[in-house]
Amino acid sequence: LVAFLLYLFYLVPPIGQLVQGGVQLQQGLAAMKRIKEIEDLPAEPAEPTGVHDDAQPVGVRFEDVVFRYGEDRPIVHQGVSFEVPPGGLTALVGPSGAGKSTVFALLERFYEHQSGRILVGGRDIREWPLGELRGALGYVEQDAPVLAGTLRENLLFAAPDVTEDELLRAVTRTRLDDLVERLPEGLETAVGHRGVLLSGGERQRVAIARALLRKPRLLLLDEATSQLDAVNELRLREVISEVARETTVLVIAHRLSTVTNADRIVVMEGGGVRAVGTHASLVGADELYRELAATQFLVS
Numbered sequence: 001l002v003a004f005l006l007y008l009f010y011l012v013p014p015i016g017q018l019v020q021g022g023v024q025l026q027q028g029l030a031a032m033k034r035i036k037e038i039e040d041l042p043a044e045p046a047e048p049t050g051v052h053d054d055a056q057p058v059g060v061r062f063e064d065v066v067f068r069y070g071e072d073r074p075i076v077h078q079g080v081s082f083e084v085p086p087g088g089l090t091a092l093v094g095p096s097g098a099g100k101s102t103v104f105a106l107l108e109r110f111y112e113h114q115s116g117r118i119l120v121g122g123r124d125i126r127e128w129p130l131g132e133l134r135g136a137l138g139y140v141e142q143d144a145p146v147l148a149g150t151l152r153e154n155l156l157f158a159a160p161d162v163t164e165d166e167l168l169r170a171v172t173r174t175r176l177d178d179l180v181e182r183l184p185e186g187l188e189t190a191v192g193h194r195g196v197l198l199s200g201g202e203r204q205r206v207a208i209a210r211a212l213l214r215k216p217r218l219l220l221l222d223e224a225t226s227q228l229d230a231v232n233e234l235r236l237r238e239v240i241s242e243v244a245r246e247t248t249v250l251v252i253a254h255r256l257s258t259v260t261n262a263d264r265i266v267v268m269e270g271g272g273v274r275a276v277g278t279h280a281s282l283v284g285a286d287e288l289y290r291e292l293a294a295t296q297f298l299v300s
């Protein structure tokens with residue numbers, strides 16, 4: 001329950017931000033949507049025996065998953081099957097509305113799928129205790145909010161007990177060292193709407209560092225769609241590749257540079273999986289993928 005409350009807290013920006021105009025309003029609406037989603041959560045199932053609480057990366061398997069958001073809503077996933085082995089970088093790509101974000105929502109168990117199976121670490125997600133499942137997942141939103149407070153507070157928000165060494169390692173791994181050096185008071189500098197404003201790429205790397213400090217066994221990353229300068233784009237790519245060497249990373253990719261680095265790419269379209277492969281194989285074999293690649297993904 002504590003983990004769940006922390007998680008909830010971590011996803012919902014402070015109320016003060018809701019009245020700060022455009023960006024904050026958007027964040028507020030997203031937060032309200034999430035609250036609604038969390039209200040609709042299924043009851044936590046009884047804890048099965050033999051639970052392992054280790055930090056090994058976990059894989060994912062969707063087996064013929066069928067899902068709709070409500071009985072009166074159209075089917076979103078019409079028999080989705082794909083596999084993500086433990087460790088490495090897997091990219092989900094496809095046009096808007098293909099059902100990519102819904103994959104994340106189902107993995108987080110914001111919703112229950114109607115049929116088929118979803119396995120995390122070889123175990124049906126319906127058998128995972130909800131808190132343990134969410135504790136194993138790190139989730140980085142597309143427009144990750146920066147909370148009012150210092151950079152240190154932002155990083156430690158979901159994992160207040162990590163050591164200074166672990167914090168500094170997360171800063172290094174997410175290439176935030178330059179930012180820390182540039183800020184007048186380093187980690188103690190106020191950021192967010194009451195302090196130094198961070199760029200889209202920096203915000204996402206802060207969110208990745210925050211997620212890494214919770215030692216996720218599977219990182220779900222909805223890549224930033226904002227235009228990044230060349231340096232930030234390169235950094236984000238390096239960070240994603242590096243994190244994928246230690247844990248499983250499933251990314252909704254909006255950048256060509258991310259998919260070219262991916263170990264495997266799952267192409268979704270119309271609620272199904274259309275093709276799976278590497279960038280090189282898909283460019284040769286899949287017309288939709290070729291078209292997406294030609295647009296550089298950012299507008300998908």
Ligand code: ATP
Pocket residue numbers: 069073076094095096097098099100101102103300
């Ligand atoms: P995008 O790249 O635009 O985010 P996507 O591939 O991630 O698209 P989803 O967000 O999974 O696609 O949406 C798939 C379908 O489900 C869309 O028709 C969308 O309108 C619908 N949908 C998504 N979220 C919800 C929700 N919370 N309630 C009802 N319908 C939803």
